[in-house]
Amino acid sequence: MMALFSALAATIVFLALLVNLFLYLVVRKWRENRRQAEIRVLKKRFHLPLFRYVLGEEEELPLPSSPLEREAMMELLDHFASLLKGEKVQERIRTLAEKHFQGWLRRRLSSRDWSERMNALFLIEDLQMKAMLPEMERLYLSDRVTRGEEAKLLTIFARFDYSSVVAYVLEPKYELTEFAYRVIFGHMSERLLRQVEQRFDELTRAGKCAFVDMIGIRRREERSFLLELLASDELELRVRALKAMAEIGMPLEAERLKQHLCSFRGLVIEQGRRLNPVFPQTEKPYGYWLFTTTCT
Numbered sequence: 366m367m368a369l370f371s372a373l374a375a376t377i378v379f380l381a382l383l384v385n386l387f388l389y390l391v392v393r394k395w396r397e398n399r400r401q402a403e404i405r406v407l408k409k410r411f412h413l414p415l416f417r418y419v420l421g422e423e424e425e426l427p428l429p430s431s432p433l434e435r436e437a438m439m440e441l442l443d444h445f446a447s448l449l450k451g452e453k454v455q456e457r458i459r460t461l462a463e464k465h466f467q468g469w470l471r472r473r474l475s476s477r478d479w480s481e482r483m484n485a486l487f488l489i490e491d492l493q494m495k496a497m498l499p500e501m502e503r504l505y506l507s508d509r510v511t512r513g514e515e516a517k518l519l520t521i522f523a524r525f526d527y528s529s530v531v532a533y534v535l536e537p538k539y540e541l542t543e544f545a546y547r548v549i550f551g552h553m554s555e556r557l558l559r560q561v562e563q564r565f566d567e568l569t570r571a572g573k574c575a576f577v578d579m580i581g582i583r584r585r586e587e588r589s590f591l592l593e594l595l596a597s598d599e600l601e602l603r604v605r606a607l608k609a610m611a612e613i614g615m616p617l618e619a620e621r622l623k624q625h626l627c628s629f630r631g632l633v634i635e636q637g638r639r640l641n642p643v644f645p646q647t648e649k650p651y652g653y654w655l656f657t658t659t660c661t
Contacts, residue, residue, distance in 0.1 A: 546575035581612030
């Protein structure tokens with residue numbers, strides 16, 4: 366009887382917790398919907414005067430007086446930054462954001478909420494707010510920075526041509542993927558890429574592969590560097606170097622090209638046997654004949 370009573374009490378407590386959690390989520394969703402509705406109203410109110418201001422048609426602009434008004438105006442600025450072209454327009458948007466919204470963004474970057482910090486980073490990037498570099502670097506060096514934030518911060522540092530990004534890329538706080546390296550290198554200036562190239566050996570394997578790929582993608586003339594990579598002990602780097610050379614239209618002597626193609630045959634055989642382990646050692650696995658005519 367006592368056990369039944371205990372089980373019933375535990376069930377009641379559990380159901381009460383579920384009801385409270387459900388009510389909490391409902392109230393939270395209702396508040397968020399109401400907040401978004403208020404922001405939409407504010408955006409309609411600010412849209413025309415802010416639009417005329419960034420175009421230079423108006424010199425006076427009603428400044429936001431509440432957090433919701435700041436958020437609404439920042440969303441509009443972000444929209445205009447992606448919609449409107451021209452250096453003068455972009456400069457007016459950036460100047461306005463740096464003059465009146467740095468404090469708001471600084472508080473967002475210091476938030477415990479990961480989504481608020483990431484949204485702030487996207488706004489800073491879109492609005493080209495280089496004045497926020499000290500705050501972003503402070504976030505990067507903090508213990509609470511996450512893997513996603515690190516990749517985003519390094520991308521922004523690269524876009525803003527911030528020299529410290531080279532050291533951060535060479536010794537990242539988290540292991541970066543090849544895709545992340547590509548994005549970062551893709552936004553680097555030639556000045557920064559030269560610095561990375563000088564310290565190429567310090568990159569991780571993924572970083573090296575992405576850097577070599579970027580030579581071909583950006584059509585960078587790096588003849589001597591690519592020729593050096595062809596002498597690398599890492600087969601993957603030699604393959605990437607040949608691919609980059611093909612992308613930029615860099616010629617290679619026929620005999621040397623044949624030498625490298627033949628060096629790949631061993632890898633093809635090894636991979637073929639790995640994919641077809643039931644084949645006897647005397648059998649030629651799939652891919653072997655691809656190089657037979659070239660390497661004989």
